[in-house]
Amino acid sequence: MPKILSQFLVLAGLFFGTWFLLRTVDYRSLFRVDEVTNEAEQKLSELILDQMKKDGDECTSDSALALVELIRQRLCLANGIADSSITLHLLVHDEINAIALPDRQLVVYTGIIKYSNSPEELAGVLAHEITHIQHGHVMKKLKREVGVSMLGALAGGDAGGDIARQTTRLLTSSAFDREMESDADYGAVQMMAKAGIDPIHFADLLFRFSQEKGNIPKRFEWISSHPNTQERCAKILKLRKQEAYTIKPILDKARWEYLKKVVGAMKTERK
Amino acid sequence: MSSRSFSYFPPEHEAERASNSYLMSLVVIMVGLPLPIVNVIGSGIYFLANRKSAYFVRWHCAQALLAQAITLPVNAAGLYWTLAIVFDRASFSDNYAAYLITVILFNLIEFIATMVAAVRTRKGHHVSWWFFGPLTDALVRG
Numbered sequence: 001m002p003k004i005l006s007q008f009l010v011l012a013g014l015f016f017g018t019w020f021l022l023r024t025v026d027y028r029s030l031f032r033v034d035e036v037t038n039e040a041e042q043k044l045s046e047l048i049l050d051q052m053k054k055d056g057d058e059c060t061s062d063s064a065l066a067l068v069e070l071i072r073q074r075l076c077l078a079n080g081i082a083d084s085s086i087t088l089h090l091l092v093h094d095e096i097n098a099i100a101l102p103d104r105q106l107v108v109y110t111g112i113i114k115y116s117n118s119p120e121e122l123a124g125v126l127a128h129e130i131t132h133i134q135h136g137h138v139m140k141k142l143k144r145e146v147g148v149s150m151l152g153a154l155a156g157g158d159a160g161g162d163i164a165r166q167t168t169r170l171l172t173s174s175a176f177d178r179e180m181e182s183d184a185d186y187g188a189v190q191m192m193a194k195a196g197i198d199p200i201h202f203a204d205l206l207f208r209f210s211q212e213k214g215n216i217p218k219r220f221e222w223i224s225s226h227p228n229t230q231e232r233c234a235k236i237l238k239l240r241k242q243e244a245y246t247i248k249p250i251l252d253k254a255r256w257e258y259l260k261k262v263v264g265a266m267k268t269e270r271k
Numbered sequence: 272m273s274s275r276s277f278s279y280f281p282p283e284h285e286a287e288r289a290s291n292s293y294l295m296s297l298v299v300i301m302v303g304l305p306l307p308i309v310n311v312i313g314s315g316i317y318f319l320a321n322r323k324s325a326y327f328v329r330w331h332c333a334q335a336l337l338a339q340a341i342t343l344p345v346n347a348a349g350l351y352w353t354l355a356i357v358f359d360r361a362s363f364s365d366n367y368a369a370y371l372i373t374v375i376l377f378n379l380i381e382f383i384a385t386m387v388a389a390v391r392t393r394k395g396h397h398v399s400w401w402f403f404g405p406l407t408d409a410l411v412r413g
Contacts, residue, residue: 004409007402015345015377022369033363143359 038103041139044167045103049089051168052107056093059110064262065090068108071123071250075130078195086133092266096209098125099172100132102139110263116205119251119259123195124188124202131187137180138171145170185232189239196248203236281327286395288324289331292317293389296335300382307346314339326411331392334400334407335385341403342381349374 028034059065065088072088075081086104093109100106106129116122132138146167176184189199210229251259281289292314299313314336321332349371355361388398399407 001409004402004405007405011402015373018376019369019373022372023365025365025369027365027368028363031368140359143357 041102044142045101045105047164048101048168048171049105049107051164052091052099052172056091056109059090059092059263059266061262061266064259067251067255067259068113068122068126071119072106072126072130074197074250075123075127075191075195079191081130081134086130092263097172098129100129100138101171102142104133106130106133110266113259113263117208118201119256120192120197120201121205123192123197123250124199124205127188127191127195127197127202128184131184131191132176132180134187135180135183137176137184141176141180142167142170181232182235185236186239189236189243193240193243193245196246197250198245198247199236199240199243203233203240206236207233279327281325281395283395285325285327286393288321288328290389290393292321292328292332292335293385293392296339297382297385297389307343307350311336311339311343327397330407330411331388331398333411334403335388337406337410338381338385338400338403342378345374346378 068090069088072086073083076083076086086106089105089107091107091109094111094114095109096111096115097109098107098112106126108126112125113122116125188202192199192202206229210233295317296310296314299310302309314332318329318332318336321328324332352361352367352370356363356367361367384400388400391398399405
């Protein structure tokens, strides 16, 4: 028996010793894990963005884009997120939607700007989507629902157009899972508070959505894909009480009205 | 791995059946990859089918089965970790890569040892592995 035990210990020692020694190698650099992942995400996001642009062109008004950028920058800078790390795209589309894409791309439809009553409401939606980006929810969702091999084929250009369309549809019209959505709501409240924006505006927008979506469901992709809206509003209001913040205005009334006017004049052109 | 003298020299048919226990685990490894449980089931069935055979046959069936059974949790952990990464429940880390290389290395050593054992047992030699040999001695009585 002692012989069996001692030989077992030697064997186990050899196993764990080998493991321990091999742990000293930097495999992430050796296998270029980060580089390959970034390249794949970049190709994937280009592909999805191309699909999205078939339903709505990129906004040509630099001033409108600059005003939305101001809100994004305010949120990013106040929360220690490198300003250049998130790329914003403003698409001319009547759907009330904002979408986080792989490779830290954020797409905002003009529809959600038209629907928002204030820059603070729009900031709430952006904060929610930025949290999805920050917490890596986009790739997690795609890996779970599309599969790693299919994503690899898409990024490599080996998958058909149907797959690309379905993947785009998945990102634009369905929510993340309940846990990720709660996480993004919580992140949005914290992000808004740090940026000096009252999170109540985010709850207001969601509440209005929940009241109106029954009448015009098709346009309300963002909210119809996000379940239990009233429950979420209540939670946001509860979280809001835990945050300490000093309110600072984002855009003055004239600039907000200008933005609404510019995007209001744009029309969706489907290709 | 060592060749030791056995209590008797096995006849041809016993050497063949004992050798087959190792061959069985090799074949089932190839068929059952990447599921680590398949080879254990294969070796287990072969062991049960030979539980009333001669001592030499039973001994080698048991050694083959024990080797498979003990590597099962190690391989299962590797598979679970890999699936967790694929389904994004865990992320790729140096720790994971080192574990996977260690598991592959030990499986490779076991694979080669099994092949050698299959050949030598077929010739009637009694092959006893480090740790698994003494463990089999303790569990299988003549």
